[in-house]
Amino acid sequence: MVAAGLLLGPFLLASEVVGQSKRAAKQPVLGTRSAKLIEQNGLKFKDLNRNGRVDPYEDWRLSAEERSNDLLTRMSLEQKVGFMLISTTRMKNDQSFQAGQAKEPITSDFNEDDLVATTNMFTRKPLPTPVMNAAGTTKAVTQFHLRHFILRANVSARTTAEWANKLQALCESDGLGIPAIVASNPRNHITGAAAIGTSVGKTVFSAWPGELGLSAMRDLKLVREFADIARQEWAAVGLRKGYMYMADLATEPRWQRIEGTFGEDAEWAGKLMTELVKGFQGETLNPTSVALTIKHFPGGGAGQGGQDPHFEWGKKEVFPGGKFANNLIPFRAAIKAGTSAIMPYYSLPADTKYEPIAYAYNRAVIHDLLRKELGFTGIINSDTGPIEMMPWGAENLSIRERYKRTLEAGVNLYSGTADPAELLATVKSGMVDQQLVDESVLRLLREKFKLGLFENPYVDEQAAEQLVGNAQFQAKADLAHRKSIVLLRNEDNALPLKPSTNVYFEAHTARAGGAATPPAAYTTNDGKYPVTFVATPDEADVVVVWIRPSAKSLFASDGSPIYLSLSKNSVDVAYINSLAAKKPTILAINYSNPWVIDEVYGNGTNRTIKGVLATFGTTPDALLDILTGKFNPSGKMPFTTPISEAAVQQQKEDVPGYEEGAGYALFKYNEGLSYKGVNTTASASK
The missing domain is CATH 3.40.50.1700 (Glycoside hydrolase family 3 C-terminal domain)
Structure with missing residues (x-):
C-alpha cells in the first residue's frame, strides 16, 4: 500500500501545485487496497475494474474529460442514478439524528443501520411519507451505488482518517472501483450555533473566528492563508469537499443564518469568495484541492420578515428594494475563481420576474441565469431535502414530477436521501431525457478525476493527527x-x-x-x-x-x-x-x-x-x-x-x-x- 501523498508543507498553496492536466507522463502516487497494479513501459496504473488491462478511465495520462467520457459508458443506469445522490453517512455509534439514544463512543467503523425518517430532519415536522436520510454504509456503496457522502460526526483527526480510508477501500472493492468524495459543513470556526446542516462548530482543526470575523479582519491575505491551512487539514483526514461558504448577504438583520455570511456588502463578500475558493481549490482543481460548494444561489439573505425557508412560513424571498441583482455579485466572483459547485436555496422569489417556485425547481434561475448568463459550468448541488421536505411552490407535484422538474431545471447532485429508487423510477419511466443524467454524471466524474481520487483517495492516518490543529496553524488563527x-x-x-x-x-x-x-x-x-x-x-x-x-x-x-x-x-x-x-x-x-x-x-x-x-x-x-x-x-x-x-x-x-x-x-x-x-x-x- 502506498502512502497518501496529500500532506504538504505548512503553507504550500494549492495553486503552487502543478495541475493534473500538465503532469504528462510523470508517475503519480497510486494508493490501493484491493485493486492490482498494471505496469506498462515503466509506468503503473490501477486496474479498478479488474479486467486485466488499462482502460481509458484508469489511464492517468488522459484528461479528466476523456476519462469521464469513458467511465460513463461503463456505468449502468443504476450506478449513474446512485452517483447523483449525496447522503449523510455515519460512523459507528454516531447518533446525531436520533436524539435520546444511548451514546457509545464514535469509532471509525461503519454504521450499518438504515436511518428512515418520518419527520423533517431539520424541522422535526411530520412528513407525508417516510424518507431515508442515511443508509448503512455498505448498503449505500454496494446496493445503492452512492459515492458522495456528507460527514457530520465531530471526532479526532485519526478517527476521521481511519474511517475515510475504510470507506475508500470499500468503494475500491466494488464494481468499477469509483472512489467516494466526502463533504462536510465548516469545521474551523468558533460559533455558538453549531447544528446539522450549518456548522460542525469547534473541532480538532485549527479554530478561527466565525465567518463574520474573517470579514471584519479586512485582510484578504490572511483569509487566503486561512483557506489554505483549512485545505491542508481537511485533505489530511480525507474530506475533499466543503459545503461552504455562504455567499448570501446579511441584508436582512433578523435572519438566523447571518453568522455564516461575510456581511452585508456584496463587493467585499465577492472579494472574500475569491480568496476562499482559490485557497481551498487552487487556481484549478487538483489532487491537493478541497472542492467548494458555494451557497445558497441566488442568495438567501432576503427572507420575508427574516424567516428561513427551512420552514413554509419562511419560503418567500422578497426584494422590496429591487436588489435581486446585488445578491449575484459574490456568486459571480466565486464562479470566476472557479468554484467546483453551487447550491441553490429552498426559497422562492416572491416579487421578481422569475416564477415563484423554489430555486432548485426554477429553470429560469438555475439554467438561464446561473448556467447561461453567469457562465457556471460546474456542479449544481441541491440543498438537503428540496424533493421530500421543502418543495416550496411544487407541493402539488408528485415526488417523480419533482425530480423531473429539478432535473430539467439543472440540478446535478441531490442531497437529502440515500435511496435512489424514486429518482431511478423517474428516469426509467421516460419522464425525463436520460441525457440529463449523463450530463450530471459527467460533471461529477470530472470533479473526482481532477481531485486525483482515482489515483489515490487514501490518507496517512498518523500524519493527519500530527498536521491537524498544529501549533503553527493555530498561531495564524490566533492572529486572525x-x-x-x-x-x-x-x-x-x-x-x-x-x-x-x-x-x-x-x-x-x-x-x-x-x-x-x-x-x-x-x-x-x-x-x-x-x-x-x-x-x-x-x-x-x-x-x-x-x-x-x-x-x-x-x-x-x-x-x-x-x-x-x-x-x-x-x-x-x-x-x-x-x-x-x-x-x-x-x-x-x-x-x-x-x-x-x-x-x-x-x-x-x-x-x-x-x-x-x-x-x-x-x-x-x-x-x-x-x-x-x-x-x-x-x-x-x-x-x-x-x-x-x-x-x-x-x-x-x-x-x-x-x-x-x-x-x-x-x-x-x-x-x-x-x-x-x-x-x-x-x-x-x-
Whole structure:
C-alpha cells in the first residue's frame, strides 16, 4: 500500500501545485487496497475494474474529460442514478439524528443501520411519507451505488482518517472501483450555533473566528492563508469537499443564518469568495484541492420578515428594494475563481420576474441565469431535502414530477436521501431525457478525476493527527482572532486598560431572565496581562462585561416575529445595567446578528459605558489582548447595526444597512477604531 501523498508543507498553496492536466507522463502516487497494479513501459496504473488491462478511465495520462467520457459508458443506469445522490453517512455509534439514544463512543467503523425518517430532519415536522436520510454504509456503496457522502460526526483527526480510508477501500472493492468524495459543513470556526446542516462548530482543526470575523479582519491575505491551512487539514483526514461558504448577504438583520455570511456588502463578500475558493481549490482543481460548494444561489439573505425557508412560513424571498441583482455579485466572483459547485436555496422569489417556485425547481434561475448568463459550468448541488421536505411552490407535484422538474431545471447532485429508487423510477419511466443524467454524471466524474481520487483517495492516518490543529496553524488563527475584533467606542480613552487597573471581567452566554447558571468571571491572570482581575464588581476600577446574545435556534423556529433586542435574545438586561451602574464599564458584544443594544447602551447615552467592542466568534484571550493593548484593534464592522427595534422592523429585506437611510444605524458598516484615537473607517465605507 502506498502512502497518501496529500500532506504538504505548512503553507504550500494549492495553486503552487502543478495541475493534473500538465503532469504528462510523470508517475503519480497510486494508493490501493484491493485493486492490482498494471505496469506498462515503466509506468503503473490501477486496474479498478479488474479486467486485466488499462482502460481509458484508469489511464492517468488522459484528461479528466476523456476519462469521464469513458467511465460513463461503463456505468449502468443504476450506478449513474446512485452517483447523483449525496447522503449523510455515519460512523459507528454516531447518533446525531436520533436524539435520546444511548451514546457509545464514535469509532471509525461503519454504521450499518438504515436511518428512515418520518419527520423533517431539520424541522422535526411530520412528513407525508417516510424518507431515508442515511443508509448503512455498505448498503449505500454496494446496493445503492452512492459515492458522495456528507460527514457530520465531530471526532479526532485519526478517527476521521481511519474511517475515510475504510470507506475508500470499500468503494475500491466494488464494481468499477469509483472512489467516494466526502463533504462536510465548516469545521474551523468558533460559533455558538453549531447544528446539522450549518456548522460542525469547534473541532480538532485549527479554530478561527466565525465567518463574520474573517470579514471584519479586512485582510484578504490572511483569509487566503486561512483557506489554505483549512485545505491542508481537511485533505489530511480525507474530506475533499466543503459545503461552504455562504455567499448570501446579511441584508436582512433578523435572519438566523447571518453568522455564516461575510456581511452585508456584496463587493467585499465577492472579494472574500475569491480568496476562499482559490485557497481551498487552487487556481484549478487538483489532487491537493478541497472542492467548494458555494451557497445558497441566488442568495438567501432576503427572507420575508427574516424567516428561513427551512420552514413554509419562511419560503418567500422578497426584494422590496429591487436588489435581486446585488445578491449575484459574490456568486459571480466565486464562479470566476472557479468554484467546483453551487447550491441553490429552498426559497422562492416572491416579487421578481422569475416564477415563484423554489430555486432548485426554477429553470429560469438555475439554467438561464446561473448556467447561461453567469457562465457556471460546474456542479449544481441541491440543498438537503428540496424533493421530500421543502418543495416550496411544487407541493402539488408528485415526488417523480419533482425530480423531473429539478432535473430539467439543472440540478446535478441531490442531497437529502440515500435511496435512489424514486429518482431511478423517474428516469426509467421516460419522464425525463436520460441525457440529463449523463450530463450530471459527467460533471461529477470530472470533479473526482481532477481531485486525483482515482489515483489515490487514501490518507496517512498518523500524519493527519500530527498536521491537524498544529501549533503553527493555530498561531495564524490566533492572529486572525485579534484582527477580527472591532473597537466601536472609546470614551475618554478608557482603552487600553491602564497597568495595575483592577478589572472585573464577566462573560455571559444565554443568561436569559437572570437564570441561576452564573456567568463566567475571570479572576486569574497568570502573568499574561498588566492588570489585576478581581472577584467582585465592588473591588474593580473597571467592569468588563462580554455578552453573547442567543437567538432561538434556527430549527426551533415557529414562525413568530423575530426581534433583535437583547432582552428577546437571552440577555438579562436588568443585570447588565446594574453592573454598568456600579463602575465605568466596557461592553463587548458577540454579534451573530446585528443586535439592537439600546436597552443597555441607548443611543450612546449610557455614560457609564466607556467602551464598546464587537466580536464575531472569538476567544477570551483574544479579547483581553485588545482590552489591555497587547494588540491594537484594527477590525471593521461587516454590517450595520440598527439603532432600535423599530428600525429593524421597518427596514427592507434586500437592502444593506448602509443604504437604509439616515437614522437607521447605531454602528455603521466598515466602522472601527484603533488606539491612535482616530476613527480609521476606510474610504470604502458606505
